[in-house]
Amino acid sequence: MQQPNQGNEIYLMRGIPPKLTEIEVVSLLFQIGVPVPVFWYVPSIRNSHQENRGYAFIGFDAGGW
Incomplete structure (x- = not known):
């Protein structure tokens, strides 16, 4: 698992097959x-x-997506 950095945008993704x-x-x-x-x-x-x-939860660089 990657660790979040400051300034990243974090998104919640739902509905993933278990x-x-x-x-x-x-x-x-x-x-x-x-x-x-x-x-x-x-x-x-x-x-x-x-x-x-x-x-x-997935995170991207600020403004990256």
């Missing part, structure tokens, strides 16, 4: 043309390394 891993979510963002995020966090369900909670 079976996707953090790496799969970021890979899909790249595939659809979203710029490289400087920060991302995909919360997962406790005691499960494979299921996310259906949302993620």
Whole structure:
């Protein structure tokens, strides 16, 4: 997981299929043309390394998207 820097814009992304891993979510963002995020966090369900909670936070350089 990347750490946020000051001055970044952070967005909440909802509706992520729960079976996707953090790496799969970021890979899909790249595939659809979203710029490289400087920060991302995909919360997962406790005691499960494979299921996310259906949302993620992604951050970009200020004015970058």
